[in-house]
Amino acid sequence: MNHKKVIIMFILLGCVSSTSIGKIGYFGCTLGYGNSNPSPTTIAKVLTGGIAVVATSYCLYRFCSWLFGQSDEKLLEKANGAYNNAYARYNIMYSTIKNAFPVYSSNSDIIYNFSEPVLYQLAVEKHYEASIGIYLRHLNSTIKNLEYYKRKLAQKVSFLHTTVYTDSSKALLYDHIHALLQKIKTILPSLSLLHDYLRHNKSYFTLFELESSLLYRYNQELNVLNTYSCSHDQSYLKEALHQCVMMHHSHNQSRYPYLTYVDMISKDIDTLYNTIRRLAFNYAERINYAQDLYNRLGAIKGIAVSTNQYHTELIEREKVQLQETELAIQQQQLHAMQQQNYLHAQELLLQQQQQNNRPYRM
Incomplete structure (x- = not known):
């Protein structure tokens, strides 16, 4: 736990405890000045308040330790799990690429000089896992996750470096974190190469799928x-x-x-x-x-x-489509006629109203 977290913990402890301490002070003043013979109830309240301060402070300390201090062991466990999952899932894939090219080949040489046998092996290897689009998204997410743990582990290594000479338990933890950090640093370039190689030849895998x-x-x-x-x-x-x-x-x-x-x-x-x-x-x-x-x-x-079946169905569908077309035309004509009759009726009604409203002449 670094110094900033310790300071925040003490601030929270002070904020929570201030209320209880204030109450104890209030009852203390009551005991000292307000009443020469304090009642048993008042004394009990003071004692209860003191116990509450101690209990609250302890509980808050434990809470802050859990809240702020994801333990180094927990971080090591999660980072190791992320590394193992990445290695198990992608080791065969990036090893297939690396083994097909000379050791001294740069990543750009490998990416831009594709090999169809290598592409075929990769396509078969990942075929039952996911499509190329989903596979690339998962791989990219894995890379970002490992980069996150690389930063976290590097911070832990830097912090623990000053304590390894005075604390044997910290020295052992330092060795484990440092070893895992080196593994992650080693696998990340391989994963990036795999991602770029697959993305560069994405159309091949799309056709294969x-x-x-x-x-x-x-x-x-x-x-x-x-x-x-x-x-x-x-x-x-x-x-x-x-x-x-x-x-x-x-x-x-x-x-x-x-x-x-x-x-x-x-x-x-x-x-x-x-x-x-x-x-x-x-x-x-x-x-x-x-x-x-x-x-x-x-x-x-x-x-x-x-086949005869195809031509029979084709003729039948054409007949049905023709009937449906004729029916649609008839329905349109009927609708147009109904609309025309409605407008004619409205016109007659308007004329009748005008006749009824015409003034009488002598």
Whole structure:
């Protein structure tokens, strides 16, 4: 606890105790001057007040110690927990980057000379944890948290440095805090490198995550395509694809399963195409995989569009839309007619009122 905290504690002790001391003084004056034979009640009040001052001062001291003095051990425990969590979560990630480049490489050399095998390893490692945007936010929060503990521990080391020669317990605490401070100072540059490397290649991870999502969503269709694509009889392929469409239909319960499916896969194909176009760098291997997936999804869409079910639903939807359009036109016409009749009735009513208010002539 530093000198400022001690001063604040004594100020609070004085403020709280002043009231009780004032009461004791008042009763003391009463004993000394106001009454030569004080009653037992007055004496009891004075004694109670004195005990209250002692008890209040002790309790306030304990409270101030808890309030102002987050113990050095508690700080050490929290800082150590933050370090261990960061090491466990990110050690493999930043080690993957460091091991792929020479020891003498600067951070800028590593960041601006990306390696696709390294990017792929990182993408696989973090795939089931979080998307790249969320992952970067969590990593940034971890860095800021460790920087906070680095400052706090540095302050403790500076303060304890003057006491290690006179207090053996402080010397042991100093060693623990100093060792943890060095660990945090060592890991922070690695975390910063990981953050900058991921952020610089964010578009790669965005494309990887989209590919993974589409591969999972259309897994059965892609397997069907691989199984029956070489067959000259497309009936097996269409029948197998029909089962896939119905499976998607079981989740969304659309009125038009094939139309809904084609709309969905069309949007996914467009999203994949635009994500490839927005790549920050020429990730040749990643682009090849994404382009292959783009072509296969396009083939699946083409098969779905060529089925009789799709054309039947398309004709049915066009009929329904035409009927809905005609009904909407009829409702508009009816509303316009009702409005016209209402205005005509208002006009007749106004004319009638004018006739009734016209003055009588002889």
